Amino acid sequence: MDIRCGTDIIEVQRIKNAIEKLENKFLNEVYTKKEIEYCESKKVKKFEHYAARFAAKEAILKAISPLLKSKYDLTWLDMEILNDKEGRPYVKLNNKKISKNVEIDISLSHIKDYAVANCVAKV
């Protein structure tokens, strides 16, 4: 098995714009029900949390790209970012074909303007 990393940074405003312009179309294409519930619970900072999850999904794609034959192998909803009871984020891969071949860890950080994510994957 190889160890691969992936990273991504995103402007919070870009995600805020997409959510405000496309509303449910964007939300339901990119985020699972649990992710939406988590971000909405953060009230005024919710767009930071949405942006961090978007960055996380991009970082995962970079880390596991050796496993992907086409960009259609994995959808946004196949990658679910959840938090354990300490708040630590983890990834649930909702795609058995991919998940059986990979182990993933993720780390997120966000401030008012930017969100970043780092992913380490054993592929």
Ligand SMILES: CC(C)(COP(=O)(O)OP(=O)(O)OC[C@H]1O[C@@H](n2cnc3c(N)ncnc32)[C@H](O)[C@@H]1OP(=O)(O)O)[C@@H](O)C(=O)NCCC(=O)NCCS
């Ligand atoms: C929780 C903590 C990581 C948040 O850091 P912060 O600088 O306020 O905020 P950041 O934007 O950098 O990070 C926020 C992200 O950290 C992640 N996070 C939260 N708790 C975490 C934990 N215990 N371990 C790893 N990551 C954690 C989450 O992904 C969160 O984003 P999300 O809510 O959108 O999922 C920070 O309080 C910390 O460093 N804690 C250290 C562990 C700790 O709390 N120890 C206390 C006993 S000494």
